[in-house]
Amino acid sequence: MWGDKRYHTLNYELRKIFGQKVMKLSLDGGFTCPNRDGTIGDKGCIFCGEEGSGEFAGCRYLSIKEQIEEQKELLSKKWNTDKYIAYFQNFTNTYSSYDDLREKYYAAISEEGVVSLAIATRPDCLSDEVMDLLTEINEKTFLWVELGLQTIHESSAKFIRRGYPLEIYNKAVEKLKERNIKVVTHLIFGLPDESKEDILESVKYVGNTNTWGVKFHLLYIQKETDLYRYYIKKPFPIFTREEYISLVVDGLELLPVEMVVHRLTGDGKKELLYKPRWSLDKLRVLSGIDREMKIRSSYQGLKFQSI
Numbered sequence: 001m002w003g004d005k006r007y008h009t010l011n012y013e014l015r016k017i018f019g020q021k022v023m024k025l026s027l028d029g030g031f032t033c034p035n036r037d038g039t040i041g042d043k044g045c046i047f048c049g050e051e052g053s054g055e056f057a058g059c060r061y062l063s064i065k066e067q068i069e070e071q072k073e074l075l076s077k078k079w080n081t082d083k084y085i086a087y088f089q090n091f092t093n094t095y096s097s098y099d100d101l102r103e104k105y106y107a108a109i110s111e112e113g114v115v116s117l118a119i120a121t122r123p124d125c126l127s128d129e130v131m132d133l134l135t136e137i138n139e140k141t142f143l144w145v146e147l148g149l150q151t152i153h154e155s156s157a158k159f160i161r162r163g164y165p166l167e168i169y170n171k172a173v174e175k176l177k178e179r180n181i182k183v184v185t186h187l188i189f190g191l192p193d194e195s196k197e198d199i200l201e202s203v204k205y206v207g208n209t210n211t212w213g214v215k216f217h218l219l220y221i222q223k224e225t226d227l228y229r230y231y232i233k234k235p236f237p238i239f240t241r242e243e244y245i246s247l248v249v250d251g252l253e254l255l256p257v258e259m260v261v262h263r264l265t266g267d268g269k270k271e272l273l274y275k276p277r278w279s280l281d282k283l284r285v286l287s288g289i290d291r292e293m294k295i296r297s298s299y300q301g302l303k304f305q306s307i
């Protein structure tokens with residue numbers, strides 16, 4: 001239904017819009033996060049590493065222009081494309097002064113070949129001033145904003161030290177939608193004490209927000225994080241590859257067909273990843289998902305229900 005996939009991939013969507021493969025350039029805007037600098041919390045989310053959940057982003061000591069040039073150069077060895085998404089990935093990319101944000105966003109979208117801007121942030125970091133800036137940028141490029149929700153369940157949100165209640169996410173989604181800004185929500189599968197039903201409730205919820213996209217992340221444990229220290233003291237069950245694949249397919253069935261699926265796996269760095277090590281073989285996970293969907297005669301939206 002979506003090229004050779006049974007779910008609505010970002011790759012499919014971008015090819016439809018831009019007529020060719022569009023590659024992501026992961027940038028580090030040099031920002032921090034209110035959940036780490038003491039404003040909301042000083043320890044960060046429990047799974048967050050030193051690089052602010054963006055282990056593959058460019059180097060924060062380079063300018064945006066330099067990072068873009070460096071990443072284009074790296075990608076050109078593997079991919080033949082001249083269209084790019086500038087992706088502000090790690091830390092909180094709307095958490096700075098208006099002038100700083102404006103300068104960095106414009107620096108990114110002014111680079112040759114950059115046809116889109118993606119900004120990962122927290123829903124509690126979208127002031128009216130920032131919203132006005134995003135609205136302006138949205139008129140100039142193909143913009144989307146990614147929100148790290150992870151779960152709709154308050155007890156899990158407390159455990160991961162997310163630092164805001166679900167209501168804040170709801171308000172941010174409404175504000176962004178009012179301004180026609182595309183929203184992508186991140187969810188994590190595998191948080192301790194969440195059952196399969198709990199995880200699928202979060203998927204159903206996000207599937208009913210009438211937003212543009214979603215990312216499913218596998219909870220992985222990275223060394224030197226508080227989650228790692230917690231796990232060592234108090235181990236909790238971690239999905240096997242087969243369990244994860246089956247749950248992802250359950251989740252895809254619950255999404256509306258229009259929702260664009262940006263990611264279905266975790267993305268840990270090999271040297272930092274503690275568990276599960278099987279997550280390093282992303283291709284195997286993705287082909288397992290394809291296989292499982294085929295076996296089930298399944299497709300995205302098969303079990304979608306409005307709530």
Ligand code: SF4
Nearest residue numbers: 033044045048052091
């Ligand atoms: S909001 Fe993002 S950058 Fe901030 S602590 Fe949580 S995962 Fe890390």
